Amino acid sequence: MHTRNVVSGVLLGIGVATFVDETVFHQLLHWHHFYDRSTTAMGLVSDGILHAASMVATVAALFLYADLRRRRAFAPRLWWGGLLAGAGGFQLYDGTVQHKVFRLHQIRYDVHLAPYDWAWNVVAVLLLAAGIVLLVRGRR
Template sequence: MVKRAGPALVLGLGIGGFVDGIVAHQLLGWHHMLSGWYPDDMALNMRGDGLFHLLCLVLVLVGVGLLNRAAPLPSRVLWGGVLAGWGVFNLVEGLIDHQLLGVHHVRSGPDQLAYDLGFLALGLLLVVVGGLLAKAGRRG
């Protein structure tokens, strides 16, 4: 699945980052990109968020560019790849930024581990559902 759905995975990485940034950073205000390291420096956190969103935009554009260079994907393979890419984003960000580096947590406070584990569980679920959807699309 990875070779065929590679462009969709890249697109999903960018979309997953945008969803995280828009929902957790902006709408809910739970954290900013560097809030675990610099909790009181809002200007630095805003620049970090901006660079993060710029990276997400680059991933989306690269994913779209790769999709345009390849044969059209069946819808289930495309959306399965997007979901799996979003899940990979959650798993990588959740393990590296949240757990290993402590750059930020999904939501700091007494239940931060539960929020972080929920983020990882959502990532795993997205990878599994996306993989199953893409596999079903290849068979169809």
């Protein structure tokens, strides 16, 4: 049951981080799309696919969470550790692999990127580190 707690938390962390990225940076601020190397229409389609994937992760996480609660097997530290690690891991992956390696998109355009990249990745590392601390403490 420990694994289910972690998996549920990680999936919800990924879903929440993706939702925040999609809602704030894609839709409200219009800073970028998931895939910016084509037309605006393709960027919007890619955002829709990303949003659908985040919803699948969120729904799966909530089904696992409900099952854990039903079985009285919910372990809060492991679950929260998974959630923070999932959110931080997704954000770090997004900021390094998607932004810098694959260049699918940048955080913003027509600005000096270093402050944005640093802020994005530092927050990701802090979330990931907090999640790992909780996961280690939860295993004891």
